[in-house]
Every structure is written in C-alpha cells, then in structure tokens.
Amino acid sequence: MLEVVVIAFWAMLPAYIPNNAAVLFGGGRPIDGGRTHNGRRLLGDGKTWRGTVAGTLSGIAVALALNALSPHVPNGFLPTFPVVAMIALPAGAMGGDIAASLMKRRLGRDRGAAMPGLDQLDFVVGALLLTAIVTPSWFGETFTLPVLLVVVVLTPLLHVGSNVLAYGFGWKDEPY
Numbered sequence: 001m002l003e004v005v006v007i008a009f010w011a012m013l014p015a016y017i018p019n020n021a022a023v024l025f026g027g028g029r030p031i032d033g034g035r036t037h038n039g040r041r042l043l044g045d046g047k048t049w050r051g052t053v054a055g056t057l058s059g060i061a062v063a064l065a066l067n068a069l070s071p072h073v074p075n076g077f078l079p080t081f082p083v084v085a086m087i088a089l090p091a092g093a094m095g096g097d098i099a100a101s102l103m104k105r106r107l108g109r110d111r112g113a114a115m116p117g118l119d120q121l122d123f124v125v126g127a128l129l130l131t132a133i134v135t136p137s138w139f140g141e142t143f144t145l146p147v148l149l150v151v152v153v154l155t156p157l158l159h160v161g162s163n164v165l166a167y168g169f170g171w172k173d174e175p176y
Helices: 002-025 048-072 083-106 118-134 136-142 144-167
Strands: none
Touching: 002 048, 002 083, 002 118, 002 144, 048 083, 083 118, 083 136, 118 136, 118 144
C-alpha cells in the first residue's frame, strides 16, 4: 500500500506544483483580457498568462528532476516521465483549473468563492484527462486503479493543506 501511495504522489507531482507556482509567479495580464459574458468576467484577474506559463514550466521542471532522481531510487519502482507526459501533466492541471474558473463564473460565483470538490480536483481531472489522451500507454501503466484511488483521496488533503499554508504566508487571499 505504501508503494502505491508513493507512486501516486510521484506521478502527480508535476501536476501538483503548477497551481502553487502560478500563485507565486503569477500576476500580469489576465487570460480573458477583461472580457465578460452576461456582465461577468469570463475567468477574472486570478488567471493570468504569466501564472499559467510559470505553472506549466514549473511542473515540467519537476518532472525533469524526478526523471533525474528515478535511477537512484531503490527497487526502481517509480515511473519516469516521457516528454509528452512532462508537458501534459502540468499543462492539463493548469487547463483544469482554468476550466473550473470558467464554470464558477458561469454559475455566478465570484473569484475566490469556494466550491468544495471542484476546487480540490479540477486540476487533477485536467492533468489526468490530457495525459490519458496524449500518452495512453504510459498513462495506463502508471495510473492503475489503486494509484488513481489514492490520487482522488490524497489530492484534496494535500490541496487544502497547501492552500492553508499559502494563506498563512500571505500568498493567497483565502485559505481554500
């Protein structure tokens, strides 16, 4: 069981990092360019080009680092990331987060409003979906059913914990 948890965390780390990096390095021009639909912003000021690019590049850097570490892990049970997965995991995570913001705006939710479940798993769905599409064989070998179950349980706990820390450090306006 511990091996499954370690594989799940390792395989998802390139998708876990981007949203945190986007908060740290974001800002600047919003993706939606200030456009509205029915009087509401499409995404809002929290989704920026700089944050999206920084988040994606940070996830790619993490995947590269994990690939460099992988040969030094005893028993060699941790996956390495092919280039397409290195890109798909963080890009999909950012895309899932952006899609969730769009849904929240369409549902009349303001920026920063909590939506339990969606807030914790939007980026996971985006990362897994894009990765499954672009590299199905690697996805199937890496994200077995037990690994996927751990990801679905572990991610909300990690997400809430990291957001509370970011809020405590003043990096986020809300602790969720």
